[in-house]
Amino acid sequence: MTSAPGDLDTTFAGTGFTRLGFGRGHDQGYAVARQADGKMVVVGKTSGRFTFVEALRYNTDGSLDTTFGGSGTGQTSIFLGSFGGIGYAVRIQTDGKIVIAHNNWTGYMDGSRWTMAFDIKPANGYRFVMDGLPGVIHSADDFGINSAGIVITETTITGFSGYNFNGIPEFIRARKAMQYSASIDDVARIFKDGNNGGYANDWLIADTRRNEIASRSVC
Numbered sequence: 001m002t003s004a005p006g007d008l009d010t011t012f013a014g015t016g017f018t019r020l021g022f023g024r025g026h027d028q029g030y031a032v033a034r035q036a037d038g039k040m041v042v043v044g045k046t047s048g049r050f051t052f053v054e055a056l057r058y059n060t061d062g063s064l065d066t067t068f069g070g071s072g073t074g075q076t077s078i079f080l081g082s083f084g085g086i087g088y089a090v091r092i093q094t095d096g097k098i099v100i101a102h103n104n105w106t107g108y109m110d111g112s113r114w115t116m117a118f119d120i121k122p123a124n125g126y127r128f129v130m131d132g133l134p135g136v137i138h139s140a141d142d143f144g145i146n147s148a149g150i151v152i153t154e155t156t157i158t159g160f161s162g163y164n165f166n167g168i169p170e171f172i173r174a175r176k177a178m179q180y181s182a183s184i185d186d187v188a189r190i191f192k193d194g195n196n197g198g199y200a201n202d203w204l205i206a207d208t209r210r211n212e213i214a215s216r217s218v219c
Contacts, residue, residue: 013062020044020056027054033090039065043087052077053087114141125179126150138175142201148182149209154201167196183207184214 008016020029020042029044038060046054056075057068064074091099114133121127130144145151152174177190187205206213 011061018058018062028086030086030088031090033092035092036094041068041090041092043090045086046077051086055087055090120179122179126182128178130178138171139178140171142174142203144178145208146178146181149207150178150181150183150187151206151208152177152181152187152203154203157200157202162197164196167198168194169196170199170201183210184212188214 010016012018020027026047027044028046029042031043033041035041040058041055042058043053043055046052054075054077055069057065058074059065066074068074069076093099110133114131116132116134117129118132118139119127119129126146126148128144128146130139131141132139143153154174173191173194177187181187181190184205184207187203191203202215204213204215
């Protein structure tokens with residue numbers, strides 16, 4: 001914070017700066033955004049055994065805003081599986097709606113073709129949009145949003161074992177969740193039904209109408 005070019009604003013934290021502390025050991029902040037009321041949101045990562053996406057919010061005086069995150073600490077964390085996640089960018093929307101960004105780690109052969117967006121209007125269920133590539137009937141990248149305001153995406157996780165041949169494959173349940181879910185509970189129920197253990201993911205689920213977000217690990 002500066003009060004004039006080159007001068008620290010000592011009304012912020014008493015010194016003009018503050019130390020970032022997410023709390024799991026190795027903490028890094030990557031981006032800052034200022035709200036209309038002057039409060040600042042910082043995003044980054046914190047690493048211990050696993051890496052979490054972290055966000056915290058500062059008041060204009062440099063203290064943590066304990067109304068942020070719902071835990072009374074002024075911060076919140078999202079676990080995206082054993083591969084971890086990092087908050088590289090942050091944007092403040094005036095309407096307060098949820099924004100989810102997704103990246104795809106894949107090779108050139110399929111990644112160069114993974115450039116399609118399917119806009120599906122089924123006879124039953126909700127209209128939905130998902131990314132994908134030619135020849136698939138599901139996203140295969142697992143990123144979609146439906147007309148009920150449900151957004152889902154995932155990251156693959158490790159350390160799973162066991163397989164149920166009588167279960168329902170993940171890609172069927174993912175497509176069904178996009179088409180028929182009107183709440184986070186609907187998504188969780190559809191993923192759980194017939195879980196076959198074949199492909200383990202940690203899912204990030206958002207309900208943009210209720211302004212809710214959740215994470216669930218299923219196979």
